[in-house]
Each structure stands twice: as C-alpha cells, then as structure tokens.
Amino acid sequence: MADVSNKALRKVRRARPLLGTFVEIEAEARSGADLDAAMEAAFAAVAEVHRLMSFHEPDSDVGRLNREAHLRPLVVHDWTCQVLQAAIELNRRSGGIFDIAVAPILQARGLLPCFDEHAPTAAVTRPDGIELLAGNAVRFRDPDVRVDLGGIAKGFAVDRARDALGRFGIVSGIINAGGDLLVFGGRAQTIHLRDPRDPRRLICSIALSNEALASSARRVDPFRSAGTDDTAVIDPTTGRAATMLAGVTVRAPSCMIADALTKVVMVSGTDADELLTHYDAGALLVEQGGDIQSTSNLSDAINRAA
C-alpha cells in the first residue's frame, strides 16, 4: 500500500475483541521488521492488561484487591501498581472527581456485577483509602473500598501496546481500543468523532499525531444502553451519573491520561481547565443541545466538516 522509494513500508491492520470492546491496531514497518510478531506482542500486552485489571475476573489483580486488600497487603503486577498510582494522583489533582473507588455505585446501578452478598452499598471515597506500599504491595484502609479501573485501564492498555510495537521497530501506527486511541510516528491521522447524542452520525474530525485521544459519552453504550459491560461516568461527590454534557473527547500525550481525563471533564466541564493544562491535554465538550466547546490548544486540529 505505502511504498516509499526503495524503502518499502509494509502496513498491517488487525482487530480483536478485548477489554469489552474492539481493539484495532495498525502498524507500519520497513521490510525486515517482524510485523506479525509485533502485532502479537501488542495484542498480548492489551490482553495482559485485561487479565490484570478486569473487574469481572475474580482472579485479576482488581478482583483480588477487592476481595482481600482490606485484610492484608497484596502484591500486584507492576502495571496494576502504575495504574493505581496514576489514579491516586488524578484523584488528588481533580479534587476527588476522578475516583476509581466508585465501584459500589456502579454495582448498585447494575453496571458492574456483585460477587459477594456483603457488597458495600455506598462508595468509600476517602482520598487515602488505597495505600501503595513498597514492592508493589497494596492495602485498602477500609473494608468497604472496591475499585474499578474501567475509567483508566483501557487507555493504559493502548499505551502498553504502543510500547510493544516500539520494541519491534515499528515506525508508525495507530492503536484504537473502541475509541480510545493513540497515533504514533509518521504523519497525522484524521480521527472522526461520533455525535454522542446520535452515534450513527459524525460530529467533526480531529487531526492527531504522536498523541492520544479518548472519548466518553453520557450514554453507557452508544447504540444500546442496556446489557453492556461498559461503565457510566459517576460524579463521586453526589454519587449520581454525570448528566451535564452529552459527551467529551480529550487529547493528551498518553492514552491513559486521555482516558481518565474524559471522566473528569464529563463531571466538571469547563472547570477542568487547570487539570487539562497540568496534563498538557486539550478537550472538546459536546453539550446536550449540540453546541461544542473546545480548549484553544485543540481548536486548530478540529475540522468541523467531519
């Protein structure tokens, strides 16, 4: 497809069902690089994040933590520890708006499964509820702490897939986990944005290069609100779903940060500007009436003709 003089580039695009969504990876490499092995490694990284951080799997790090971390410190995978660390920092910097401890609210709303009859009915949102100890050990300070990494792990998985591709000498590519995506190397890519109020339509497009983009919408599933494993966005300060905006899209240097910040912007709207600036991120907000607001650092990349 893309032949550049005598340095032939080969491009491969694949998709697998992972993380409860469709993960699509496109990679471009000069002849000689092992594209198939790179693809396998990238998908394996995503599958590993899924295995470690799924709320639904009792044997995942998240499942073990929710069951036992209030009894004794548990050693988790380095990746789980990294995500917890980032989540705790985001919680602090967002004044508690980003909170992985909203799991009980999502369980009560039927958006996450309940495994035990003693499931807490309210979220424990104290900022020091999760304690990170030396050697990747984690302890919960309250027996009712339950964490769900659904608001951040997908972006983290995309970042790990990008690392995996880099180790195989892939020069450029795009990793898209159901709309949370990252573009690296090479030229800018055009990303079309769904209208969160009617996902069959596109609202605009954004040019992206060497950056990540993630979106959240008020609807749990863009086409079918019931029966999905996806998480809604909860305002931890009220315990209710964020309803101010129809949807948001965040551009950031890493997909984990983009993914997590969509949840904060869904709740805080334009008040999230300082946090966005701190993380070198930009945002696009879609209001219920269809008006769009974007940060000035993103406006040049937006093409409203979709």
Added chain:
Amino acid sequence: MTQWIRYTLPAAAIITAAAPAYAMRYLSIEEAQQQAFPKAHFTEVQAGRVWKAEAGGKVAGFFVFDRVIGKHLYIDYAVALTPSGAVHSVEILEYRESYGGDVRSESWLSQFNGKTSASPLKINGDIRNISGATLSSTHITEGVKRILATYGGRLK
C-alpha cells in the same frame, strides 16, 4: 490558563457531513487461518464454517468462522480452538458499520447478504479511525461462548 472556544453547529450540517457506512476488512479466512495455525494444512469439516488444522501429521486445532450482528450490520470473526477445544485466539475478519438513516432499508441491507471476507466491501474508504463512546463487543463474546458450547471438545 486554558481558554474555551464555543462553536454552534447547525444540526443539518452534521447530517450532510456524515458518511452512510463504512467497512473494514482485516483478514480473509485463509489469512486468518495461517495467522492462527502457521504452516498448517486445513481441511473443511463443515462447509464454510469449520476447518481442521493439521501440521506434522498431528491435529493443531480447529478454526471456526462466524458472523454476529454488530450494531446494525454483520461482524465476521474467527475463533481458533486448540485440539482439546479451548479458545486459542479470536480475530475480527471484517467489521461493518453504518451511519445515517439508511440502515432499516431492506434493499440497502441486502447488499451485505452472501458477502464473505473474500469479497471485501469498501463503502467509504476514508473513514478509518473513529472515536466516540466505547463500542461494546458483547455480541462477539456471546458468539464465542456459543461456538464453545457447540464445538468445544466435540471436534475430532
């Protein structure tokens, strides 16, 4: 400090800008078979649906082609099973999606009937990357469970 810029979109502009549909073809059945079981020889066990993979005189596994309805249109995918009937890998072969109001029309849908991934659809090639709220892959998960219930451990 970040500044916010407001745009007002005329509703009509959104509709006219939207493309009717797009399809992404990732792998043909043959390519997916080679991907799942490199260098294996494939024998059709059930026409167009199940293949046995053999390598070095031994059964390497089974390859099952299936199709589920995505949001409005079909998603073709393949499940590779180990000789004992466990899932070895799941690959999407072709993904189709539609926009706009054309979806309910029978004649419009009928263009997809009988298509296999060997006859790729390219409806709108320039929409390749989409962001928005996350799409659920629940139907694929259910499809894989169905395949396991039907074939897991029963293929020889």
